[in-house]
Amino acid sequence: MEGPFYLASLTFLLMLVAIYWHRAHRFHVPVMFSIIAFDIGMPFYLMMTRDWSKRLLTDGDILSFGVWMHFGLIIALFVLYTIQVIAGLKLLKATTNTNDSRIEHRMLAKGIMLARALVITTGAMLSEPGTDA
Numbered sequence: 001m002e003g004p005f006y007l008a009s010l011t012f013l014l015m016l017v018a019i020y021w022h023r024a025h026r027f028h029v030p031v032m033f034s035i036i037a038f039d040i041g042m043p044f045y046l047m048m049t050r051d052w053s054k055r056l057l058t059d060g061d062i063l064s065f066g067v068w069m070h071f072g073l074i075i076a077l078f079v080l081y082t083i084q085v086i087a088g089l090k091l092l093k094a095t096t097n098t099n100d101s102r103i104e105h106r107m108l109a110k111g112i113m114l115a116r117a118l119v120i121t122t123g124a125m126l127s128e129p130g131t132d133a
């Protein structure tokens with residue numbers, strides 16, 4: 001667990017910094033895009049480094065509440081990311097009256113931070129001791 005968990009937690013802190021410095025577009029936008037790419041890459045990395053058929057099929061974890069909870073949260077996070085990127089790009093293009101988009105972007109940010117915190121927590125709960133690669 002350790003590697004991916006600590007790395008994901010670190011990117012969570014980085015996200016908080018990027019939210020704080022949202023006015024610095026050259027910092028905020030690339031950091032957010034990189035973290036989204038990191039989150040897209042994580043399932044592929046874990047699939048390549050873990051024995052998923054044993055865990056899900058042989059051990060029967062595919063029917064566990066924890067696995068479905070984690071999966072559902074990931075789907076929710078990606079849906080939120082999609083809407084957030086659209087709202088963010090709208091903000092970048094806008095020249096006047098960006099208030100509605102800013103409110104939308106800010107509200108989505110809260111949902112994303114909550115969903116991401118839960119994805120990391122449920123992921124940590126699912127990880128098997130000794131798999132720290």
Ligand code: HEM
Nearest residue numbers: 019022023029032033084085088089091092102106109112
């Ligand atoms: C990757 C695509 C994203 C783009 C293109 C983008 C772009 C922007 C822009 C242009 C602003 C306005 C900055 C200003 O006031 O001048 C902004 C603000 C902000 N962004 Fe993002 N952003 C992205 C992703 C995210 C994500 C993933 C989060 C949170 C998890 C986030 C949270 C915020 C917050 C909280 C603000 C401040 C809103 C306000 O009160 O005005 N952004 N973003």
